[in-house]
Amino acid sequence: MTKILSLVLALVMLVSFACIATAETTDLPRSETLYFGGQQWGPINGYNALSSNMNNSMVIASAPRGSRTVMFETLYMFNTLDGKLYPLLADGDYVWNDDLTQMTVKIKPEAKWSDGTPVTADDVVATWDACVLTKNGTYTGYAAYIDKIEAVDGAVVISTTITDGKPTNPLQVLNFLSATYILQKDYLATLIARNDSDAAKILEDPAEDIVYSGPYKGYFANDQLVAFVRDDNYWGASDAMWGTLPAPKYIAHALYSDNDAALVAFTSGQIDVNQQFIANVQKLWEEQDLPIATYMSEEPYNICVTMPSAWYNMEIPVLQVKEVRKAIAMAVDYDQIIENAMTNQCPSFAAVPRSVMNPTDGEQALYDHDAVKELQWVGKDIEGAKALLDAAGIVDSDGDGYREYNGEKVTLNACCPNGWTDWQAAMEIVAAAGQAIGLDITTNYPEWSIYQTVFTKASQTEYDIFMYSPAGAEPAAPWSRVRAFMSSDFLGVDNNWSGNFGHYKNDRIDEIISAIPLTTDADEIKALYTEATKIYLDEVPSFSLMYRPETFHAVNESVWTGFPEYNDGDNIPPADCTDGYGIAALYNLEPIK
């Protein structure tokens, strides 16, 4: 009897497991689905585009360099290739008044919400009001620059805040245009009402019933997959916008445990578009003959727009010595970082000499290359670095092979988050450079959860040399990057994610940073940027370790083809087919027979 009972129990268990297994797999037709990789980690919390903790990065990823406009849309789309803003919900270009205090943006008459009602200027106003009410990320990012937003004769009028009789920062308003998702006024009213106008409750509302304007909507989501289905009534199919619907009926993102798992899925064709650093990516097609391609066919394979940098902690006495900062930076073997850490997927510092600019042509033209030539070091200059330290009086007097500062051996740590492969490799090379010039630098890789709380503090002495990236490409760049590198705006700010993590202070650079946004004369701007570059290279508050793309873009053409590529004439940036103007790629895709 017990035997039969146990057998039955075992069978019941087996059957229930089988049921669970089949219930979890929802079939999306592979030939109509575009699978993404490297964007979504962990299950989603909802669709509330006001909030920044929905963990729904396939549709809510707001950034000035190009928000992901799959479900929610912005006024303009930023194109990292040419640095221009392309209208999405907006109609035509924005117009500034003469003293840069008011900007007018018209709304496309064709733009519609998913419930069929038109998108109007009132919606933009309501969105900003909701941001102000909830004090969300958009509010904290732009409240200092945007005074108010009004609807005037059916157009949006954005008034800037005024500092000393001048607009505080017109460039930041451009960032607002490409970053902020516009939401429907009526829906926002419902959302606010049902959460009793309580900011915290509004931001936690998953908003499953949210009204959106983009081409896709939530289809299903569980702990293995998130999927979105095309809204065939999408307004953008009209000739005023794209003229057609995006090619994939579904877009989906499987949730992988880590990068390795995602990479295996990508190579086997389960992911079509992958946003993930792949070491030696060229071997995938050269040696393994897989149908995989990157944006560019040759090195560096990507468009690099940012510079992960090593920041010096100015609270460490020995790092307050300019010569020490410069000596370490001079001794680092950047070619090795680029070859080892980036496996050559970025230009070298010989090809694009260091400055505050990213390697795109637009930014490179903004400073006088000859004027700063003397200051641009190429790296691996061990002798030069040693001489610099000797001259500064930081020498090894007790013969242990390490130099002393104020009688104590110089011991520093070089930190970056654990598991961030390319950064870890870079820090290893920085540590090796330190050892080569007699400074005892060792690496330290805390977990990201800890790392992020330490380097963003208003004051810390745990990390001496540590890595983080300044702003990449965005409408306000490169000004925003100069600010991120050196502005004293970030001093004393706790939870500072924006820049100057090493807490550097220089009065002249602060003047330059406030002058650039209000300067309109091109030569004057160039002179200011050149001076900023000079200060940056002379003072070395931080130094760039490599150039890097903001999003990696590799595609597997087992199911879809027609992805954007370098110089193909379409001017679509490698932004993962979803970010900013990069979403134009979805309209060019074709299924492979």
Added chain:
Amino acid sequence: MKSTLRNIFHSPRFMVGFIIFMVMVLTVLIYPYFITRDPLVSLGKGFLEPGTYFSIYDANNASTYRMELPEATMNRLETSLPLADRQLILDFLKAKGADLSDLDTSNDKVGELIEAWTANYDEADVKASKYEGFTTQAKRRALARLNTKLSSSASSDVMTITRGDGEEATTSSISDTDYARVDQVANAITLPLGTDNFGRDTLTELVKATGVSLIIGLIAGSIATLLGLLVGLLAGYIGGIVDDILMFIANIFTVIPGFVLLILIYYSVGQESRGVVTCAVVIGLTSWVWTARSVRSQVISLRNRDHVNLSKLSGHSLFRIVTTDILPYIASYVVMAFILQVSSGILAEAQLSLLGLGPKTTDVPTLGLMMNWAKLFGAYTSSNAWWAYFPVILVIALTSFSLNLMNTGLDQVFNPTLRD
């Protein structure tokens, strides 16, 4: 004693394990006398395949010898245009609808194949016409790469080298029958296991890492065995409240999975202060429990033997009774436990380092760290570099295999029920 040793060295299992182990230990000891370079120095950039590398620059300056190998031309053809490339050309011509009647992939048709390629290939045309099978970026780019390769390797018997530039430039020529001897090239290096992601010689690094991992295993094993022995002896022999307290502590360690405990301790210690010795000590401190429990149970059974009681009656001290009347009886077990502890210490380090929790990496390589970097740089996914991880796995496997063999060999000798 002598006969025990003889028995041990007559046990085939023990001997096999011992020989493997000693070969590794000797390699670790002797290798640095032959290859003196720092195991952490970066030679190349990124993963380089195993093989002999020589400087092309220096090869041009080495003495030349004239040789005419009968298969030279064919070898050259097969290297410059491998079969896969010829097939690609054929596939492309077929997709384009060109006349294939006269073409195949054999060596004597290569010339015609290249001719047909030059006549038919045009990058813009391939993109615009979308020939079947060549619509993807990957395929189109494969064709473009092939085209670049074909046009740059235009065949000729003589190659001209120009030295210097401007007016003072001199030229010399290399003919296809000129050879150089590898050992006469000023700079040549043989990398039997290639290089790792940092361009470091994998073999040299591996030898150093094996040494470090063995030290970690030895330290961890010694600590675990000594601690386990001490706790087991005290708990077993004294008994009573001492036994209760010690076993309570041991039980706590048993209940918490050792590896989880290790991860937590390593994590809280922080990478900066995780040297090799610290790592080894932590491993040792978390793995003494089983030794303690087994020693305790053996001591309990020994405690009431006649000779122990006699010692007690003679008024011998606790220390003397334990060292002379009890320890010798469990010595064989302790030696075997020690060997297993060494083995598990090495494995624990490898596991932790693979998770990125190993010793700090700037100082020394360990087997686990090598695996960790190989994993981080996609050695077994995108980078396709088996040499960066497979030898490491092999060494780890061989180490624990040999130690376990030695252990079972000893068991056979010491355990009367297993004796042949």
